[in-house]
Amino acid sequence: MQPIKFRTIEEAKTLEVPKTSRKVIEKAQSAVDFVLNGNASRLIKVKAIFEAADDIIAEISPLSVCKKGCNYCCHIDVLITEIEAKYIEKNTGKVVRLNGVNNKVHGKPRTPCTLLGADGACSIYSYRPLVCRAFLTFDSPTYCQESSIEHVTYDSRGHPNLKNLGEVLIHLNNASGFKDIREYFPLDV
Template sequence: MSIEEEVNIATAQDNARRSAASMLASLPARLQKDEDRIAAQLQRHKGNAFAKITVLHDLLNAFGAAMAPFTACKAGCDACCHYNVSLFPIEARYIEHFAGHKQRGDPLPAQDFHGQPCPFLKEGRCGIYNARPISCRLHVAFTKTAYWCSPARSSEGQFQQIDLTGIREALVDVASASGGVAHTDIRQVFGVPARWTAT
């Protein structure tokens, strides 16, 4: 489908609903069960918080593979890397530990960062891909094209997403047991790229 065919927002929204429904219909039953059970599984898990986050990442990788044929998302598309990116303190520490990026000593004030690039976006690609927050992993575009993903247009309408409640519940449990559930934007804790900093 060409971008021109999705310029009409109603068409794009309908495409997203259909693609999401097709994806859910094709989702392996095992994967659905794993997602339903993940919160309880992690409550019994003997590993530390980082190990539990890694288990969630592995499950989301499996979901990502199942969703890929039904989304407009592809390597090099970085529109959503210019959205607000929320994360929990444990996820910031995970990035610090596994990707080697230090948090700011003084977090930036809360604000709307929509339109500003993620500090880890490098030449259109994620510089912390394997350690990226769960909010990044949960966000996909079920539209046929990335036309409505542009930060300039993305707030003009609502588009179908899937709600992986088991994963969200498990993440809140891990965060709650590991330093709190206060959301921050990734830019608050890791900084804003220099060209976006006020002079």
């Protein structure tokens, strides 16, 4: 494994995201078609969306400075759909419990994600929501811990196929909107 090269914000702004391979684009389109037309449970369709997203991100992630245990992004709003919460519940045994509290504090650091492990790594990594799968930083994780610094991040809005997968996920969720992951999985009180 090559060491991670941290960059300045200016250096990161000059990076060119690689073109997505034809094979990965076709897989993403197949996932969209399957979600819209396939005869399977909604949770199986979520899995197809996540697998296609992972393939796209795998081609972009060599530019990323993200690594296991770096969890600054887990201290910001993590907006997910109800179907993603159910997918997490089914695959991890963590029980969805809507607490009725809106924890949103845009742009300010706050409570870490309730699904972070004691080691600082995601305890549900294989089943994490789309927003977590598709969020990368290209400069330095030191910028992530400072909410006042605008730096070079990448998310599903930056890639047409990831954006399309996100839209299909919303459709699959019956357009019910988003809640912060902490609302679905609050800390035990």
